[in-house]
Amino acid sequence: MTTYILSLVFAVIWVAVTGSATLHNLIFGFALSTLSLWIVREQMSARGYWRRMGRILSLLVLFFKELALSAWKVAVLVMNPRMDLKPGIFAYPLTVDRDFEITLLANLITLTPGTLSVDVSEDRRTLFVHAIDCSDVEAVKRDIAAGFERKIMEAFR
Amino acid sequence: MIEVLIAVLTALLILVGAGFALVAAIGLTRLPDVYTRMHAASKAGTVGSGLMLLAVALHAGDLSTLARALAGFFFFVLTAPISAHLLAMAAHKRGYPLHEKSVRDELNDYRN
Numbered sequence: 001m002t003t004y005i006l007s008l009v010f011a012v013i014w015v016a017v018t019g020s021a022t023l024h025n026l027i028f029g030f031a032l033s034t035l036s037l038w039i040v041r042e043q044m045s046a047r048g049y050w051r052r053m054g055r056i057l058s059l060l061v062l063f064f065k066e067l068a069l070s071a072w073k074v075a076v077l078v079m080n081p082r083m084d085l086k087p088g089i090f091a092y093p094l095t096v097d098r099d100f101e102i103t104l105l106a107n108l109i110t111l112t113p114g115t116l117s118v119d120v121s122e123d124r125r126t127l128f129v130h131a132i133d134c135s136d137v138e139a140v141k142r143d144i145a146a147g148f149e150r151k152i153m154e155a156f157r
Numbered sequence: 158m159i160e161v162l163i164a165v166l167t168a169l170l171i172l173v174g175a176g177f178a179l180v181a182a183i184g185l186t187r188l189p190d191v192y193t194r195m196h197a198a199s200k201a202g203t204v205g206s207g208l209m210l211l212a213v214a215l216h217a218g219d220l221s222t223l224a225r226a227l228a229g230f231f232f233f234v235l236t237a238p239i240s241a242h243l244l245a246m247a248a249h250k251r252g253y254p255l256h257e258k259s260v261r262d263e264l265n266d267y268r269n
Binding site for chain 2 (some may be wrong): 079090109127132134135137
């Protein structure tokens with residue numbers, strides 16, 4: 001994970017230093033920093049960089065799909081003359097345990113259809129999620145576990 | 158030809174984006190409690206603003222504007238869920254009740 005943040009930081013610094021804020025320049029800076037980090041890979045032990053890149057991209061694609069779907073669902077719900085709500089807060093048992101992963105998962109959950117993360121328990125084991133439709137909590141839990149959580153595990157471990 | 162296409166696409170993006178922003182605003186007034194309102198604000202609002210930023214980038218037609226518009230969208234996606242989450246958490250900590258139709262509140266069970 002550090003490698004990506006480093007690459008991105010280096011790319012932004014590259015853009016600032018060269019003084020042209022174009023997308024080309026940013027991509028070039030990112031490629032350049034990736035290359036330089038690859039040269040010092042032995043020292044950084046950043047193996048599996050490319051394989052992970054693919055998985056992070058697949059997480060990103062899933063995210064944008066879910067975001068579009070969720071905005072649409074909210075629109076349909078709001079415009080429906082008689083709103084039929086069954087809201088509630090349910091506890092989601094977390095499999096991921098690092099702070100960074102929990103934050104990412106909580107953010108992704110908030111931007112996906114019908115769910116909003118409200119709080120994390122103090123022992124970092126449970127995420128409390130508000131859902132607009134709580135009629136089938138188990139299905140929602142399964143969706144999160146098989147979708148975002150699995151992909152986060154694949155991308156960052 | 159290509160200019161007409163870009164103009165049509167820009168107009169379409171602005172209309173759809175404005176539509177989602179409108180839906181978010183209607184949602185804020187129609188939904189019954191603070192938690193369900195956060196759903197409308199965080200999702201439809203983000204998508205609406207994102208689409209309009211994209212329209213700006215497309216209309217300007219140069220890469221530095223596109224880069225900044227994409228950065229703007231990126232920060233929307235980054236900050237909208239955090240503010241929604243913080244508002245919901247603060248409301249729950251203060252004991253703001255869920256709407257009466259709510260079927261469960263496991264966070265309340267956990268706290269007590």
